[in-house]
Amino acid sequence: MCRVYATVKGRRVILQTIGYRGRREARTEFADLRQARAFIMYKADARVLGIKTGSKVTVRVGRRRIACRVRSWSRGSKLLLPSREYPLAGISRAEFERVHAPNRR
Numbered sequence: 365m366c367r368v369y370a371t372v373k374g375r376r377v378i379l380q381t382i383g384y385r386g387r388r389e390a391r392t393e394f395a396d397l398r399q400a401r402a403f404i405m406y407k408a409d410a411r412v413l414g415i416k417t418g419s420k421v422t423v424r425v426g427r428r429r430i431a432c433r434v435r436s437w438s439r440g441s442k443l444l445l446p447s448r449e450y451p452l453a454g455i456s457r458a459e460f461e462r463v464h465a466p467n468r469r
Contacts, residue, residue, distance in 0.1 A: 366400065
């Protein structure tokens with residue numbers, strides 16, 4: 365799981381990426397982002413933006429615009445399911461450095 369900065373409805377938010385290929389997750393966060401299949405939006409951000417289950421939103425990660433369908437997830441957070449399977453497959457290392465949100469410690 366990797367965290368990225370994204371723009372949803374004109375507001376900058378942090379999203380978590382999920383989904384991986386094969387038996388194991390990727391070894392690096394860069395590879396994890398490239399094979400991400402969906403995003404998770406935190407409950408607080410979903411409430412502030414008024415994101416409703418079943419609606420469509422456009423997520424902007426770096427220079428990419430990704431059309432997503434909103435689904436329910438755990439405890440009020442929302443799952444953003446892109447229309448394409450691997451929307452960030454061709455992301456460059458430089459673009460990754462701009463959008464990557466390091467974990468809080």
